[in-house]
Amino acid sequence: NKTEIRRALQDVDYSQFNHTTESTLPVRAAIVALVRNSDLFGLRQAMRQIEDRFNSRYNYPYIFVNDVPFTDEFKQGVSYLTKAHVEFGTLDHDSWRVPEWIDQERYEQVKRTARYPHGEKDSYRKMCRFQSGYLHRHPLLKDLEYYWRIEPDVEYFCDIDYDPFMFMKQSGFKYGWNIAMPEFMDTIRTLWNTTQQFIREYPEYLAKHNLKEWLVDSSGNYNGCHFWSNFEIVDLSFYRSPAYQAYFDYLDRAGGFFYERWGDAPVHSIAAALFLNASQVHYFDDIGYFHPHVYTCPTGSRQRGRCVCDPDQSIVQNGFCNVRFRNTKHQILYPDSPTAAYT
Template sequence: LGDYHQKPEANEKETTAYESESPSTRVNAAFVALVRNSELAGLRSTVRQIEDRFNRKYKYPYIFLNDVPFTEEFKRGMSFVTDNEIRYGMLNASDWSIPKHLDPAKVFAALEKNKSRYIYGGSLSYRYMCRFQSGLFYDHPLLKDLEYYWRIEPDVNYYCDLDYDPFVFMKENGKRYSFTIAPLEWEKTVETLWPTTLTWIKENPHHLPEESMINWVMGNNGDYNMCHFWSNFEIVDLSLYRSEAYRSYFDHLDKSGGFFYERWGDAPIHSIAASMFLKKSEIHWFEDIGYKHPGNEHCPRPEEMALKCVCDSSRSYTYRSRCQRRFSLVQDVKKEELLQKVAQR
């Protein structure tokens, strides 16, 4: 009875585990969210879970970006759910507008046409968001020195205790892209994304690596199979997005207008790029990170993982997902083989 006020041994071990690591094992990384002032409650919930599961011990900073200034109420609210550093930033007006090379009248006609065809079909701000998260965020001044980022969103759930550093894990194991959930994209939102991608491939073979995991997104018939990594969670080596190849690919997509005339999401674009530019060994499924974003959840099934989580693995989408199965089976293909297939189309 007399000892109950003492820290349990397990806790003491926990607090020293990280401190005993050498500083060189730390990665220049941060949690990053684009978020609205109105989403304060949802972001507080997300950040509190990240702190509880992982970051109270690892102390990575948070970077929050917005198209309008963050309110004092927002900043005050966030300051009470973490003691770790928070950096607030605004986007350039040019990062949140219809690019000059597009015809606004055509954009508004497309919104009108698509507003009842799919969710956010008529939303202009959603398109700004997808374009920014696809191609521009990694050049924001607040992210300039970051090597890796972990994207977060308001109102998601983190179910599992994480007792290692995923940034360090990725770096030490040559992982450059990672995900938790891989669903199917809604075809209507990306009608010309694949043909536009194929044009880029034909014009830019010099940007392709000798081998890639492209067959994860490309079916046997050479079409896009709608598989994508759900990018509301992703931990990524930002040199992937900052590469000449990715920039060239994004510019090509941006010029085509598909972010606005259709409603291309950053998820299929990140996913096609990761599959096209990386080998399978560079892409990691964090099976041990139980995660939910409204619509889908991943809850680990293997017992050694499940015991650290508070979720029901029988409700996990991931163990019945076609794209997840495809990821476990897919093999890298040679550039030559890819180019041959593309040439036939």
């Protein structure tokens, strides 16, 4: 049973979002990652695929940032793989630290007793805080309209025969994602309460046709659904907006990046679901992708023959958060037509 959303996407003529490298790039955009020197080979693997599937035709620049200076070996190792311009940056003090309002003793106690992945790590929490609140404000990203986030060790399975930046800009999309999952709830115990307090104080930031329904269960509690932000294509005016900035500052003050282990994925996702309209959030169901250890492998006819993944290996398309997103978006865009429970 095809839905209107799916039909609408199938009807898109993607060739209009193709262009040649001879022309100037239609969007000020870059492929961006926070990475460590030790990620060199995982990142090279990811870049090799990004180049082969997409960027060797377009040559969007890369921007890599790190909390310590990149080594010459790293810089050479990644630059070899692309004709595109590659920029390297470090972080300022504010963006990579434990803020002074965090109670050190309480924080140490949390790290000793946390029972979830990366629960003992200081660097992981700084990383999540940085990706939530600072990456989009890094000076190297100042002139960008859009970014595409990549990470070491990710894989891109399908030939991407159009420019997703151009597609998003011309379609008015501000947030693009391809995997949605439930979060480890222990890492975000008070994130939803804090978010609700924020909304009570700043109701003006809620978008009129938002996707809040996607986030809550029937009792109004957070269901943990979030987009995996290791892949995201974002109109940076969203993260630079007063709503997002105020939300990040509020969360940062509340301390949950350290007292818990709030991830940039749920933070970005909750913000997208509350401060954007449903029509501005796009599911890239055509971009086959792997981040350890989850696959998404397109099944649509447009992609047949273009992907090297096995659709039977990928279960996330029909997972709870994915289906709930499609249904919620469908209900908001087409309130009078039946729910989009396609599989």
